[in-house]
Amino acid sequence: MVQKIKLSTIAESLGLSTATISLALRDSPLVAIDTREKIKDQARALGYIYNRRAASLRTSRSGIIGVVVHDIMNPFYGEILKAIESELDRSRHTFILSNHYDSVEKQRTFIETLLQLGGDGVIMSPAIGTPIEDVKLAEANGMPAILVARSMDGVDLPTYRGDDSYGISLATNHLIGLGHRTIAMIGGTDQTSTGRDRYQGYVNALRKANIEVDPNLRIPGPRSKQGGFEAAVHFLSLPQKPTAAVCWNDLVAIGLMNGIARAGLVPGQDISVTGYDDLEEASIATPALTTVWNGQTEVGRLAARALLDRLSGSHDPDGIHLIKPEMRIRQSTSPHHPRA
Amino acid sequence: MVQKIKLSTIAESLGLSTATISLALRDSPLVAIDTREKIKDQARALGYIYNRRAASLRTSRSGIIGVVVHDIMNPFYGEILKAIESELDRSRHTFILSNHYDSVEKQRTFIETLLQLGGDGVIMSPAIGTPIEDVKLAEANGMPAILVARSMDGVDLPTYRGDDSYGISLATNHLIGLGHRTIAMIGGTDQTSTGRDRYQGYVNALRKANIEVDPNLRIPGPRSKQGGFEAAVHFLSLPQKPTAAVCWNDLVAIGLMNGIARAGLVPGQDISVTGYDDLEEASIATPALTTVWNGQTEVGRLAARALLDRLSGSHDPDGIHLIKPEMRIRQSTSPHHPRA
């Protein structure tokens, strides 16, 4: 770096004032059109780099939006992020990403960092156990927050997520319709709203079909492929001999299918398995996974839009916006037939 | 936001000057220890939020580090990012992430944004076709750059990546050792150094074993599960009837295995398949994938360290640092036996 080019550098080289340069570069009609062009050419020629920190110090708008989710490597969040990214891209906002891995601590650190940077807003999928003060912290300092994928009790923020209870009942009903009666539920946790809703959806569907709900058919915990893979052993040794499994998400389902295959059974034939989310991967799994689309792209897109709208003044109605999930039937489920 | 708390707010409330507050909050020995404590307490009580933009305007250090790779949803990069994240975390740096999807355009926009924000440095896996000026742009404006996973010709930056040529020869030799003679190579592109190196490693290994290299056994292109899955059809219809496939990466390998299974063959038995990278997923695939560990965690860790070192003055030697890959033998490869 030989020397920083700043507005005054351009101004002097052209015999104008920095005010004019500033206005010209931002296409203000206060500067005559050809003066404007001349200024822009000169800026380009000198290799001028706009200093956002200086600008945002004055304007208190930084163009930075924070996004924090459980784990960006999880494709479910990945698909949400992609949707957010493409929505934010077209509005010249920069976004800062972070994982919280369900650590409240890490999440708070992120919010604080974002405040220090003067973030304009934040989109978050709150960590398990997030205290209300942490999101209040953002709002209290003028940084609007939007929730995705998970809701939080006791806080009235715009929230975008799938209708979990309805979605899981789609999957459960599908299996019931195929004749299955002993249906296990693999994965998930009661510590999130999502977890509670999904279990409830499963329970409701069974009840409605007059199938007794056996709490031992629930294997809570797994949320990843690895987890699903490991749960297969437990699943296959259940005394009730389930013929089907409703999984927490596609990753668990794929892991479970791998585990079932490893044990010498044929997933989709011997055991029916449903996923949840409909990740890109679901359709190329072996067998192709029957699952429930959870609207991740919609969630991301709407959340980003809502935040941008809010930044530009119009206050979107708070509250939870549920996306309707849709069933995707593939080869991992088949009619019930007694196990050999 | 009722009212912004700033240094002067604290200063007035305590009858001190902003200078003292500033020094105290950063634990300067220039301020007496109990004055310091009193100031910190007051800052906490008032809910003071450090304004990094103002600070960095003065100091021209922002604490921001940019990272741009092909696709953060790709687990290979994901594992690199995790390593970078954990290294950067302990040094109080914020990092900004972006995908370039191999668009030079998108990558340049990112670099420009980072410059505007006053980024302290950037770690990048350069997009295909990145012009030298783009990385020079960063360096010329005082923002050091480090390359990961891919190298760039004609530019002398610190680069951390696996030894592709050596790594792929491990996989190829493994298959040759099992008796395979007709070995296809699936995926990759000549447009990156990585692509060229891996193909070269494959060719060299075959030559050394006196196996004729048939360019038609190469199916370039695929880099994802989807791609591997789709390539299966082409692969299975090759007139040379390959008995094994060296894949570009684990994703392609897993996709290919799925495609092979879909066609009624048993991957790992009828066709031996090797992956590359040794993602977490490789060991739970069905069959468990024989692959080559590509040192992603090392790459990320070392690159982050190198950047931090450079930021703190010590200039790390430029040039390419190769990580030695290691073979991981699992069930997706088996001795050659004639196809039925």
Added chain:
DNA sequence: GTCATTGTGACAAACGATTGCCTACCGGAA
């Protein structure tokens, strides 16, 4: 009693862009 020395903390000038306010100038109407 003087003179250093040390410890505290204040002053004020940056950093670079934005913007409300003001001036100068031009052409046209009365």
Added chain:
DNA sequence: TTCCGGTAGGCAATCGTTTGTCACAATGAC
């Protein structure tokens, strides 16, 4: 000639921290 409306562009204060330079007081040595 005087006045008016309008356009182009300059001035200078401001955003919140940091930091080099100083000032002042207390201490201790001689």
